[in-house]
Amino acid sequence: MEIEIVTLSRQGGRSYNEDVHGHWHDERHVACLVADGAGGHGGGDVAAATVRASVLGAFSAGPSLDEGVLRALIEQANRDVVTRQAEGGTLAGMRSTVVFAAIDLEVHALAWVHSGDSRAYLFRGGAIVARTTDHSLVQQMVAGGMLDEEGARLHPQRNMLLSALGSLEEEPDIAVSDRMRLLPGDVLLLCSDGVWEPLGDECLVETLHASRTPSQWVEQIEAQIVARAKPGHDNYTALTLWVIDAAEDETRLLPVEAQPEPRDPDDTVLG
DSSP states (O other): OEEEEEEEEEOTTSSSOOEEEEEEEOSSEEEEEEEEEESSTTTHHHHHHHHHHHHHHHHHHSOOOOHHHHHHHHHHHHHHHHHHHTTOGGGTTOEEOEEEEEEETTTTEEEEEEESSOEEEEEETTEEEEEOOOOBHHHHHHHTTSOOHHHHHHOTTTTOBSOOBSOSSSOOOOEEOOOEEOOTTOEEEEEOHHHHHHHHHHHHHHHHHTOSSHHHHHHHHHHHHHHHOOTTOOOEEEEEEEEEOGGGSOOOOOOTTOOOOOOTTEEEEEO
16 A cells, blocks of 8 residues: 655635644554644744644654544644643634544554544545534534535635634534545545635545546646635645555655645655
8 A cells, every 4th residue: 555645735815824734654654634723923823833743743652543542632732732822922812723634554544533624535436435524603503404515615604613722721622533444546635624615525526536646636626726716715725645556656755754844736655
């Protein structure tokens, strides 16, 4: 089994980017993360970067797909954001969403954990077979039968979150998935709401069908966001991981300690 990761992160119509992404691996495990900060320049970006450092650092010290371990990663990241808030100023009110996925290459298993409205999708055979459920007001309305998914995506209160990291008084909602089997041909997408909100699930599927490589898919995603963008549109960040037959290409390893900065697009193959 070979893993190829391609990433994209842009400020969109904003004057700065509060999204971050990151990934890590060793010989057995691969970990990927997207976090979307809030709180203004010097706040949201710091919150998201704090979450990335906390989660990837802790996971690398003890990789596991255990539900309790994954939940503890996010609980610690929440405490780490609160600690940084104590510095005051622009950091005092900062928050961040997070979605984190972990893969065990030895047993071909995947699990993810999230808080907020940054999403994880698992595609198999070109169809969505699993997706996170947002911690948001409109998602609650969908669950109550008041809205469908398309209505939620366009609702004027779609950005009202019910959970994000950065509070000890009201602990964030943390959702951990069951373990999922990972098969050759599977595609994983982690993204901020700046991706799924303007596109919707149907567009993600259509662009995936039109792409032969992860780089092509990321390019198509960005082209669709730009085409549909409104003035001042949100930052957008996507990390896609494709599971490839290792016999198709030579194996190239990213150094374990490397943490690439966002660029156009960031293409990594792990085997």
